[in-house]
Amino acid sequence: MSRFNSFLTRTGERLALPKATRSLILVEIASDLEGLFQFYLEQGMSEEDAAARAEEKVDMSDQALAELVRVHSEVRGWTDRLGKVAHPFGERMAMSLLVIFFVAAAAVAVDGQTFAHLTLYIWPIVAILVLVVVTFARQMARFSDRPNPRRVREQLATPLFLGAGSVVVGFLSAGIQLYRALVRMAYDPAGAGRVFSRAVLGGTATLVCALLIALVAGVVWFVLAGRTARLEDTVAGAYTEVR
Amino acid sequence: MTDTPDPQPTATGLELDPQSLARSCHEAMILAVLADSPRHGYQLALEIEDRSRGAFRFNHGTLYPILHKLEADGLIDGAWTAPAGKRRRRQYGLTAGGRERLAALRDAWMTFTALLLEVIGRNDP
Numbered sequence: 001m002s003r004f005n006s007f008l009t010r011t012g013e014r015l016a017l018p019k020a021t022r023s024l025i026l027v028e029i030a031s032d033l034e035g036l037f038q039f040y041l042e043q044g045m046s047e048e049d050a051a052a053r054a055e056e057k058v059d060m061s062d063q064a065l066a067e068l069v070r071v072h073s074e075v076r077g078w079t080d081r082l083g084k085v086a087h088p089f090g091e092r093m094a095m096s097l098l099v100i101f102f103v104a105a106a107a108v109a110v111d112g113q114t115f116a117h118l119t120l121y122i123w124p125i126v127a128i129l130v131l132v133v134v135t136f137a138r139q140m141a142r143f144s145d146r147p148n149p150r151r152v153r154e155q156l157a158t159p160l161f162l163g164a165g166s167v168v169v170g171f172l173s174a175g176i177q178l179y180r181a182l183v184r185m186a187y188d189p190a191g192a193g194r195v196f197s198r199a200v201l202g203g204t205a206t207l208v209c210a211l212l213i214a215l216v217a218g219v220v221w222f223v224l225a226g227r228t229a230r231l232e233d234t235v236a237g238a239y240t241e242v243r
Numbered sequence: 244m245t246d247t248p249d250p251q252p253t254a255t256g257l258e259l260d261p262q263s264l265a266r267s268c269h270e271a272m273i274l275a276v277l278a279d280s281p282r283h284g285y286q287l288a289l290e291i292e293d294r295s296r297g298a299f300r301f302n303h304g305t306l307y308p309i310l311h312k313l314e315a316d317g318l319i320d321g322a323w324t325a326p327a328g329k330r331r332r333r334q335y336g337l338t339a340g341g342r343e344r345l346a347a348l349r350d351a352w353m354t355f356t357a358l359l360l361e362v363i364g365r366n367d368p
Contacts, residue, residue: 025307031332032285032303039289057288060304067308071315 004033007055014065017072020229025068033058095222102215106208117205121173125210128166132159132217139224143231153228156221163217170210174203269309271352272299274337274345277319281336284310310335318344 008026015022033054040050060068135158181199185192276282276290287310288301313319318341325331337345 025311027331028284028333029307032283035283035285035332036303039285058285058303060307061302064302064305064308068311071308071312 003037003051004030004055007033007058011060011065014060014062016069021072025072029058095219099215099219102212106212115205117201118209119173119177119202119206121169121176121206122209124169125166125206125213128162128169129213129216132162132213132220135159135162136220136224140227143227156224156228159217159221159224163214163221166210166214166217170207170214173206173210177203177206266309267348267351269301269305270313271345271348273306273309273313274318274341274348277335277337278342278345281334283332283334287335313341316340 008030011029012022012026015025017025036054036057037050040053041047043050045053135155139155177199181195184195188195272291273287276287276294282290284306285303288303288306291299291301310319310321314321314335317338319335320338321333321335323331324334
């Protein structure tokens, strides 16, 4: 047991932060306490006085604690908080059901002909899919390379933004297809039916693919968020065990 | 409703409200000490106290928010070190961005102190 346990417990209770973040901060404070304790011992103080002096020096005012919480809340963006929320069993089940529903719906909607109807707007969507895969591979590689737990959440939101980009491109594609069809129909009422059906087919086929790729991006983000949270907890646990 | 204007950087490059000055001063001292070599949090505070001949006594508790903000901004980099047989410790070092920031802060504080001395050093007693 550390001689500073009660001090650290009191400080931890005042830190309104997620467990992993709080643990890492407390371990840092603990190591500084030990360092200061040794320093004061070398200055000739008794053990009791050195421990009391170290605690006094490291004690954090309410203002400093609030500032620390603010700094870490800034670092952890809304997507990170969402990632934490997605951890409980119920959330994981809901996410799984959502994925199954979309995949089943897509299986019904998408067949070989769907790809024949795709418009040129599929290329930006394919590029987004490639970026999602690259992001996933890079993050997984970072996890296996002893990452800095405080910086492991950097770029975690990238798949979400890519997914949002895919949705935007999909809807834009459908909108543009429809607009162009309407313009052509205005000048060529005789071929209106054919033009309209081709536009709707192309637009919706591209939109379905865009939505599917957004779903893939969402799943990638969900997996990475879970891995990140587990990694933080593991690292925090390992450091907290050090005495 | 009263509207407080945001503090604006002045000719010195520093925001002159007391809170910003204090923050900038702490930041400059921490970056300057880390420019020499990486250090642990408590070593930083002791070094600043030593260099200032006891004038700047850092409560270590106030150091953590500053260090963690500097790290989040990419100006310093923290890493856990584990000397043989000793407790793991968090050590901070300066990044390239931190060096640039330190140079900018040095210039700003030089200008600030020079201008301040211009004002208060005119009349000899």
